[in-house]
Amino acid sequence: MTQQEESTVRIDKWLWAVRLFKTRSQAADACKAGKIKMEGMVVKASREVKTGDIYSVSTGPLTRIVKVTALLHNRVAAKFVAEYLQDLTPAESYEQIKLIREMRQGIRPHGIGRPTKKDRRDMEDFGGF
Numbered sequence: 242m243t244q245q246e247e248s249t250v251r252i253d254k255w256l257w258a259v260r261l262f263k264t265r266s267q268a269a270d271a272c273k274a275g276k277i278k279m280e281g282m283v284v285k286a287s288r289e290v291k292t293g294d295i296y297s298v299s300t301g302p303l304t305r306i307v308k309v310t311a312l313l314h315n316r317v318a319a320k321f322v323a324e325y326l327q328d329l330t331p332a333e334s335y336e337q338i339k340l341i342r343e344m345r346q347g348i349r350p351h352g353i354g355r356p357t358k359k360d361r362r363d364m365e366d367f368g369g370f
Contacts, residue, residue, distance in 0.1 A: 250312045252277065252296070253286040258313040259326050261298055261305070276300070295329065303338050305330045 250258075256268040256277070271277055272286040276299040279288075284296070290309055298305045308327040317325070356364065 248312065249289045250314055251286060252284055252288045252290050255290045255309070255313060256298065258316045259307075259322050260316070260319055261300070261307070271298070271300075302341065303330075303334060305334075 253265055253268040253272055256262050256271070257265040262268040262271065268277075269286040272284055272288075275283045277284045278297040279294060290312060292309055292311060294309045296307055296309070298307060306329040308329055309325070310327050311325045313325045
């Protein structure tokens, strides 16, 4: 490989390497589904990432906005991710997700059967029934 080829990384590989997706194929599928955007335009999985690019990444109910600060070829530990991306997502988005999770805590999923004795005690402790 030449020097120029080593300095380029595909967007699906970079998204996987900075731990926004668990697998590279999930990152590629997100690109195909139109969940990765740059300046409002859908990005293909083969797009080459450049330092300074800003991407919008939709994962479930959360849309993250990330800025590429450095290129990365291999997956790194979670504590080193901050060296390769800058999270520009508004704090309100994270608060909204936290609120949604808190609201879902008291709801029992349909179809899992009757509560166990432990579940019943937890519900009594939680709601004072």
